[in-house]
Amino acid sequence: MKKILTGSLLISLVLISCKNKAEEETTTEMLDDMKTVFIGTYTRMEGHVEGKAEGIYSLYQEPKSGSLRYGELVARITNPSFVKVSQDGKNLYAVSETGSREGEVGQIFAYSINEHYQLKELNKLSTKSGAPCQIAIDQSGNYVFVANYMGGVVMMYSREKDGSLKEHKQIQLENPEESHAHSVTVDEENEHIYIADLGNDKIWIFDFDANTGEINPNEQAFVELEKGAGPRHFTFSEDQDYAYSINELNSTITAFRRNDTGGLEVIQNISTLPEEFKGDNSAADIHLHPNGNFLYGSNRGDNSICAFKVGEEGKLSKIGVYPTHGKTPRNFAIAPEGNFLYAANQDSGGISIFKIDKDTGELRQELTNFEAKTPVCIEFVED
Template identity: 45%
Template sequence: MKYTFPVFALFLSLFLLGCKMTQDNQNYTLYVGTYTEGDSEGIYEYQFNPKTGAMKSKILAAPLNNPSFIKLSPDKKYLYSVMETDEFEGSTGGVMAYRINEKGGLIEIGPKASVGAHPCHIAISDDGKFLAAASYTGGSASIFKLNIDGALQQDPQFIDLKVLDTIKTSHAHSAAFTEDGLFIADLGLDAVKRYKNKEGQFVPNVQATINLPDGAGPRHFTFNNKGNQLFVINELNSTITSFKREGSGTYTVMQTVNTLDENFAGDSYCADIHLSEDGKFLYGSNRGENTIVIFKVDENSGKLTLVGRESVHGDWPRNFALDPSGNFLLVANQKSNNIVVFKRDSEDGTLRFLHEIELPSPVCLEFLEIL
C-alpha cells in the first residue's frame, strides 16, 4: 500500500506523539527499606513521577525483617537488602538478594548470614563482583563475592574491625568501593578504614586509616565526580569533614563545617549525605534538628559554603535520596512515619516542600529508572 506524503506525515506525527506521551508518563520505581518492629512488613515499592514528584501505587514488594538499607546492583538487575538483626541463623544479621523483573517486581534469590550482628549498610563494586555489608553492633564488614545470577556466594571474607583498635568500640556504619579500593566508615573508631583488593581478598591499603576527631562519629560518606574529594558526615558532633585526595593516593583534611543552626540547643545526630549529580551542592540530614542542610561546593577549590537548611516536615530524617532527574529530593522520616517530597532548584540548590505520604518507619530510599 502506498501513502501520500500528508498521510505519511500524519502517521509519523502520531507515532512521535505516542513516544512523547510514553516518555512523559514514564515513572521511576522507588523501593523503600523500613524497620519492621511496628506496622511495617518489609520493602515497599512506589511509582514516582519525575515530572510532578507524585508517588502512587504502593505495594509490599518483599516481606522481610528490618530491611533498613537497600542497594541496587550497578546493572540495575538485582536489589540487595540487609536484615538488621542479630537473630538470623542464630547469632548474626543477614543479607537478602532479589532479582528485579521487567516491571520492577522483586523475586527472591536467597539470603546469607552477614556474619556480623545488625548489618546496616551495603556497598557493591562497580563491576558487580563484590558486595560489602557493614555491621554496626558486630563492628565488622563481610565481603561477599557475587555470582553472575546475582546470588551471594558462601563464606564471605570477614573483616573484624574490633581487633584493629583496643581503646574504642568499633561500629562499622557504611562502605563504598572506589578505584582506590574499599572504604569503611567506623563510627566507633572515629575513622574511615581503607582496603585494597589483592587477588580477590581485601587487605589494608597504604593509608589504612583516615582519622577524624575523637567523638566525631563518621557515619556515611560520598565522593565528588572527579574522585579527588571525600565528604564524610559525622553523626555525633554534627559536622561534615571534607578530604582532598593527594597525588600519592592519600587523603588529607580540607575543611570541617557544622551542620546545625548556631541557635539550635537540642540534641541532634547526623545521618545521610548526598552530592547532586553536577557536583555543585552537598546535602546532609540532621536527626533532632530535623533538617536537610545544604552546602554549595566551590567548583575550583571544593570548599563548602552554607546555602541554608530546610525542615523535613517530620521527625528523624534517617536517609534521603535525589531522584534520577535531580529535580526532586525525598526524605525518609523514621519516627514520624512519613516520606516527604521536595522540589529541588538546580541553580541555587534550595528545596521547596511539595507533599508527603505516610509509611511506617521508612529508612532507606532507592530509585530504579526503567527506560
C-alpha cells in the same frame, strides 16, 4: 526495563490510590512514564525505633511533578533498613537489621527484579555480626559489601551470574568492642575502599583489586577524625579528588583532600545545623547532587536537610537548612534527574519531598509528605 503491570497489580494500585484523596486516578499510561523506587523499613520494635511496616515496598515517582504513588509490598523481611539495587538493575540486595537481641546476627538477602519490578528471593546469607546497616557494590558489579554496626565486621560477597551471593571475605576492624562500621564506599576507579567507623572515629582505607577480589590496607591505613565525631556515611566529589564524611555524633561534615594513592587529608569541618539550634541531634545520611555542585545531609533531632555548595578546592559553604516537617529523617535520595530530594522520616512516618533548584542548590518543600510506615531507606531504579 519497561513497566508492564499485571491486572492484579493495577487493581491494587487503583484501590490504594482511591483511599488517598490527594492522589489522582492511576493508569497504566501514567505508570509507564514513572520511575520505580524501593523503600526499606523497620518492621518491629527495637531499642531505637518502633517498627510498623512489613518489609520492602515499591513506589512510583512521577519525574516532572515529583509526586509519589503506591506500588506494593514486594518482600516480607524483618527490618530491611538498607536496600541497594545493582548497577544493571537486575537485582536488589537488602540487609535484615537484626542482632540487637541475644543470639541474633544479621542477614543479607539477594533478590532478582522482574519486568514488573517485583522481587524473587535468590538466597540469604549471614552477615557474621549484628545490626548490618549498609550495602555497597563495587564498580564492576561483581562484589557486594555489608557494614555491620556491631563487632567491627565488614562482609564481602561475590555476586554470581544470577545475582545470588557467595561469601568471599570477612574484614575485621580494630578494637571490635568499640568499633561501629557504618558504611562502605568504593571509589569510581574501583581501586580503593573506605569504611566509616563510627565507634573508632576513623575512616579505614583499603586497596582493592577487582580482578582478584583482594583487599589490603592502604599505605595510610586510616584517617582519624575529631574525637567523638562518629563518621557514619561517606561520599566523593564529582572529580573524586575530594571526599566527605557526615559525622553522626557531633553533627558535622568533614571534607578531605584525596591523594594519588587513595589517602585522605582533612581540610575542613563544618556543622550540619543552623546556628540557632540548641537541642540534641545526630546526623545521618549524605549525598552529592548529580551535577556535582551541591552536597546534602540529614539531621535527626533538628529534623532537617542541610545543603552546601561545593567549592573549587573541595571546601563547603552552607546554603541553608530545611525542615522536613517529619521526625527523624534518616536516609534520603536524590532523583536521577536531580530535580527532587526525598527524605525518609523514620519515627513520624512519611517521606518528605523537596524540589531542588539546580542552579542554587536551594530546597523548596512543595508537596505534602507522602505517607509511609517507618521508612528508612529510599532507592531509585535507574533506567
